[in-house]
Amino acid sequence: MSEVKLSAETRTEFGKGAARRVRRDNKVPVVLYGHGSDPLHLTLPGHELLLALRTPNVLISLDIDGKSNELAIPKAVQRDPLKGFLEHVDLLLVKRGEKVTVEIPVHVEGELAPGGNLLEHVLDALPVEAEATHIPEQVTVSVEGLAAGASIHAKDITLPNGASLAVDEDAVVIQVLQAQVEEAEGEAAEGEEAAEA
Numbered sequence: 001m002s003e004v005k006l007s008a009e010t011r012t013e014f015g016k017g018a019a020r021r022v023r024r025d026n027k028v029p030v031v032l033y034g035h036g037s038d039p040l041h042l043t044l045p046g047h048e049l050l051l052a053l054r055t056p057n058v059l060i061s062l063d064i065d066g067k068s069n070e071l072a073i074p075k076a077v078q079r080d081p082l083k084g085f086l087e088h089v090d091l092l093l094v095k096r097g098e099k100v101t102v103e104i105p106v107h108v109e110g111e112l113a114p115g116g117n118l119l120e121h122v123l124d125a126l127p128v129e130a131e132a133t134h135i136p137e138q139v140t141v142s143v144e145g146l147a148a149g150a151s152i153h154a155k156d157i158t159l160p161n162g163a164s165l166a167v168d169e170d171a172v173v174i175q176v177l178q179a180q181v182e183e184a185e186g187e188a189a190e191g192e193e194a195a196e197a
Helices: 014-024 046-052 179-197
Strands: 003-010 028-036 036-046 058-065 069-081 086-094 100-108 118-121 127-130 139-143 151-153 173-175
Touching: 003 028, 003 046, 014 086, 028 046, 028 069, 036 046, 036 058, 036 127, 046 173, 058 100, 100 118, 100 173
Parallel strands: 003 058, 028 086, 100 139
Antiparallel strands: 003 036, 028 036, 058 069, 069 086, 100 127, 118 173, 151 173
């Protein structure tokens, strides 16, 4: 679990015009909330925040106005749909030792059984509960040799120490679907035979 330190400044201006001015200065408007406290409106350096958010569920250590330090994890990220830059980020306040529910990416390794079958990710990310400072970066699932009709459920996935499922254990995470190409070829051959008769 990586921890990134960022300097934050308190924001006093709100609204679209103020947000545009913040973004023009290569900063991002951020709201920090949680633990029943009033939401704190901040600005963070845009480039550093963008780099930090490349790591799923990154733990961000905020130095707010040089006066206080808080830990947070990203909860919602708004990006410009065309250019991809950060428009706004919601951060959730966390404490060391506290359990949080997050979604961690599912990484697949291995080769399916021969036959051109398709792998369907029913869940791209697995909801888990973990300690805020020890959130796993991902879970790895092996699909080695799986044939059509096989599926991997949440309970089949080995979680890192300290993490527990935050989803029904029978939820399907990955399933192997039968390739449709062979059926289509068979139907085409039947059609040709009928045309020749």
